[in-house]
Amino acid sequence: MAYLETRRVFWSDGAGRTTSPVRRVFWRTSAGVEDHHTLAEASSATSSVGNQFFDSHCHLDLLLEREGGSASLTEYMRRARVGxxxxxxxxxxxxxxxxxxxxxxRWMNLLEDSRVYGAFGCHPHRATEWNGHTEAVLIEILRSHPRVVAVGEMGLDFSRNNHVPSDVQRKAFQRQLQIAINEEMPAVLHLREAEREGLEMMQRMVPxxxxxxxxCVTGQWPLIRMCQEQFDNSYFGFTPLIYNVxxxxxxxxxxxxxxxxxxxxxxxxxxxxxxxxxxxxxSHPGMSEYVTRALADLHDTNRDCVKRQTRENAKRLYGIDMRW
Known part of the structure; x- marks a missing residue:
């Protein structure tokens, strides 16, 4: 993932200031940040700072809008009902x-936190918002902000919960796949009741x-195995949904x-x-720890092993350096 360290950037904040002309992404732990709560169920008392876990997919903008009153992850952590x-x-x-x-x-404030990285893409539920202007804005953001490391989530959703016409979804998905390829950035995929068609589209387009x-993998194993075999740099995300009956x-x-x-x-x-x-x-990003428990049980190992391995997976995929 060395390309993530050499991308040129040209973001302007509107005041004449621009970022460095070279994209460099480094992880650093915030100094002075306190966690004021702990989960009663967590074995946090024995957790070492060097074995923290990384939530690879959340929507902080939606969370803070719904909770209200917080402008950053740090501020939200201080006032969260569940710590x-x-x-x-x-x-x-x-x-x-x-x-x-x-x-x-709004989104730049969230990305100022050293624990937060970002991905930008048009969700298939929002595919009607995709147009030439949207595409231009997306490309500028991807090339400009040093903490934006992926394109997505994007894809196809043919479930009954999505009323966007399928042809509109396909067009937005195809264009974003091409952008991810052109910009040499990871693609975050949302495929719901459309896994096979999505895979066929990617087989035609994506190296x-x-x-x-x-x-949020929910498909059947034969199809997921095919995805893994066809794209050997694939990683698969699981949410607390894994506990659902x-x-x-x-x-x-x-x-x-x-x-x-x-x-x-x-x-x-x-x-x-x-x-x-x-x-x-x-829910909040800290609740992804429940997934580590489920994975530890399924793989007959301990949570520390799961935390360490999934954190390393995120580092490899996104080319980020978590200095823990």
Missing amino acids: FPTDFGGCLTVFCRPNHWSRSS RGHPMHWH NASNARMVAKALPLDRILIESDAPHFLPQEHRGRTRW
Whole structure:
């Protein structure tokens, strides 16, 4: 992933200031940040700072809008109803609403936190917002901000919850795939009841070694195995949905995949773990720790192993350096 360290940037903040002409992405732990809460269920008292976990997919902008009153992850952590475990290390937040990208002050504030990286893409539920202007804005953001490391989430969603015409979704997905290829950046994929068609589209367009993040895996193992074989730089994300009684496919796939191809995701503010229902309405990035528990059980190992491996997977995929 060396290309992530040599990309030229040209972002302007509107005041005549621009970033460095070379893209360099480094992880550093914020000094002076305190976690004021811990999860009662977490084994945080024995967790070492050097074995923190990384939430590979969340939506901080949606979470902060719904909770209200917080402008940054640090501020939210201080006032969260359900606290963050002390072994929470950071997250990748996904900005997938194109009509909100012009509000640069909001997403730039979130990315000022040294624990937060970003991805930008047009969600298939928002595909009607995709147009020439949207595409130009996306390309500028990808090339400009040093903490933006991926394109997405993008894809196809033919479930009954999405009313966007399929041809509109296909057009937005195809263009974003091409942008990810051109910009040499990982693609974050959302494929719901459209896995086979999405895979066929990628087989026609995407180089075999292109980095892929298959978000919120729920499909059946034969198809997921095909995705893994066709694109050998693929990583597969699992959310707290893995605990759902109807998520047997997700559990089967999570067990079949090697740990060095798995990512943990909160998908916050979605998928609130059962343990916290009634205490808060929305999930947060710290709750991806529940996925580490499920994976440890499925792979007959311990949580420290899962945290360490999934963190290393995110580092490789996104080319980021977590200085923990």
